[in-house]
Amino acid sequence: MPVTEPRTRTDLPRARRVVVKVGSSSLTGADGHLDVPALEALVTVLASARRAGQQVVLVSSGAIAAGIGPIGLAARPRDLATAQATASVGQGLLVARYTEAFGMHGLRVGQVLLTAGDLVRRQHYANAQRALERLLALGVVPVVNENDTVATDEIRFGDNDRLAALVSHLVRADALVLLTDVDGLYDGPPARAGSRPVREVRSAADLADVEVTGRGSDIGTGGMVTKLDAASIATGSGIPVLLTSAPNAARALAGEEVGTWFAATGRRTSARRLWLAHAAQVRGRLHLDAGAARAVTDGKRSLLAAGVTGVEGDFEPGDAVELVGPDGVVARGLVAYGSTELPDMLGKSSAQLRQDGENLPRAVVHRDDLAQLSVHVRRERRRGRFSRGS
Structure with a gap:
């Protein structure tokens, strides 16, 4: 039986609607090209969840990263105009791969490009909510990404983690799963000897001694700070969060003991208050x-x-x-x-x-x-x- 508010990670397999966010570093190789086998492996996991009766919304980074190789760049562009051009090339490639991969499982995808502005303007917010609800009702898997081709601050700061939290509220998700290139939250840099995994966060007090850094990989733009910000937004509005690595996606959605579980700390809030606190x-x-x-x-x-x-x-x-x-x-x-x-x-x-x-x-x-x-x-x-x- 579906559960509407998972209390522990073991409830995840029965969550009715789940938002899954995957970062650029999980979808691209070291050379900057899209890692098609990694993308297909993730799609296989999500398709399995769909067959089990879950509704899945995928928030996917990777447009700029996917365009780096085809354009012939050596690394992620630093100037805004080149970043926008790279995103324009990469976004088409990214959604084409998702269409093909989900199609192999008999599923259709629908691309939804958003910016923070779409969640600031109330009419845009209502339009996005209506479109996503209709896609889910039609059995389509929405693939959401920032509209990097026209975005400005979003490109510079890499805010897809925050966007995923806001989308979770937008679609009234029962849980948010953040997939990154580390297997969970640690109390210090994961590569440093002695750093220990944090398995569960039930309040801000559990983060008091956690040391995090702001920047992630060279391909992506987020870091653990943006993951914690996203977790705070979601849990504060009644949506629990699981943070783990992309290779652990299947185990995470199966409710196994992987990653870090952030318990919901607040009640579901109004769209107006969430907009005011995080998007305005x-x-x-x-x-x-x-x-x-x-x-x-x-x-x-x-x-x-x-x-x-x-x-x-x-x-x-x-x-x-x-x-x-x-x-x-x-x-x-x-x-x-x-x-x-x-x-x-x-x-x-x-x-x-x-x-x-x-x-x-x-x-x-x-x-x-x-x-x-x-x-x-x-x-x-x-x-x-x-x-x-x-």
Whole structure:
């Protein structure tokens, strides 16, 4: 019988819908060419899961990596224009291989190209959700990838792990499986003597002593940091995650003791809050005093002007901003005032704002427009640049 919320890895074989993400390094050889036998081996595993009654959504990296060899490049391109051109060549090759490989098992595939922008704009989000649901209802295996040919930041930072977590929420998946080039999470670099595997993560406390690096292989762009970020996004919205290597895919989906299991830590959240926490483009920052930070996080209260100590960025009412307490970023929210209005309001109570002529002083960020960030995401959130535009 299918289970809707796997509690342990042994429940994975009975999960109704699973998102599987595979990285570039698992699909390409050292020479930069697509590793067709590795791709076919993964497809065989996923086809077996489909025959067992599971619905599978595949989030696949590899477009740029697949184009490196055919274009004649020695390594992954560093400039944006060449990366986009390489992705254009590689994406066609990649989906053709998937079509052929799944076809050998009597399955059809449907290509779905997304960028973070498709998950920021609500209408695009609804369109993507509807398309994916229909593909699954028709028995098609969706093959999702970033639209690297037109993406910008996505190419530079390699965010398919994060995309996979957001897609898991988009399709209401029961579990997310992240396949990479290491067999799981270790408490230190896997190649270093003495590093030990972490078999299960049930809270942020289990990651306190884990040492990770930001960059993965020369072919891929992600590292273990992006895997943990993706796991945090998924588990925080009620979706458990299994992290292991691509050769372990069959054992992972069979519920065997491989890789690292990240238990769901939160409840399934609304698409709006997940979008706000992880996909909305941030236009600025509001700095909060300690009391306001506690009110927003522990008290789940609206942010008032009295608790704001500083403003960064150029934003308008309705834009997404980060809320920064004394210990770092604690939440994101949709601001009710523009960056030109707020400086004159800082530190003022509602009574003082009324005296200044604000008849109905609104909360700077209403609690319904707030999304708290998980402990891991707070720790990894880097200071960004804020700009207008799409």
